[in-house]
Amino acid sequence: MFQIHPLSAVDFSSLNGLSDEALAERNVQVHISDGGFPCRVSLADAAEGERVFLLNFEHQPGDTPYRSRHAIFVREGAVESHPEAGSIPSSIASRLLSVRAFDAEHEMIDADITDGSEASDLISTFFANPKVDYIHLHYARRGCFAAKVTRAAA
Incomplete structure (x- = not known):
């Protein structure tokens, strides 16, 4: 998760x-x-x-x-949204994403591109690797940072 x-x-x-x-x-x-x-x-x-x-x-x-x-x-005046664990907000799910996996030393150890609606599978695949500490999602077309992803607390 x-x-x-x-x-x-x-x-x-x-x-x-x-x-x-x-x-x-x-x-x-x-x-x-x-x-x-x-x-x-x-x-x-x-x-x-x-x-x-x-x-x-x-x-x-x-x-x-x-x-x-x-x-x-x-x-302007943005209020933080905290999505439920395992869910991807529609603003992210509706776009092509570059998904980048980092280790605890902030080195990129894996990356791929996926449709946002299918990002859950790629996130899960990356987190199956115990060396992955966190993931960054980027909007692939313009390269802009979208959000950070971590393993959900148990």
Whole structure:
């Protein structure tokens, strides 16, 4: 069994209510959703017309060659969603994914691409390897980080 984790709303709360100019000074772009902007905090697509932030985020801070940061979307005022163990939110399940397995030293030890609706099988396959410590899901087409996956607590 696995658990998908949102990014913390607290990490982005300081952006809420800022003007477009103040956000631009922080290298944050403001977009108005067309219904297809996946928020990494709510783990849902922002509704059409909703204000979303596009910013650079370090999703892989491990001190290895795999250290990485990339663009992510966060809804203004986003509230964390905590999906049930073993479930994949529709904003992730509806997209092509790059699934990357890491060991405890933050080295990538396996990776593959799958349709999000079939990601559960690949996640389970990766976690069958005891060397896999955690998994990162990325939206394959743009390469953006989607969510971290861990083994669910027993």
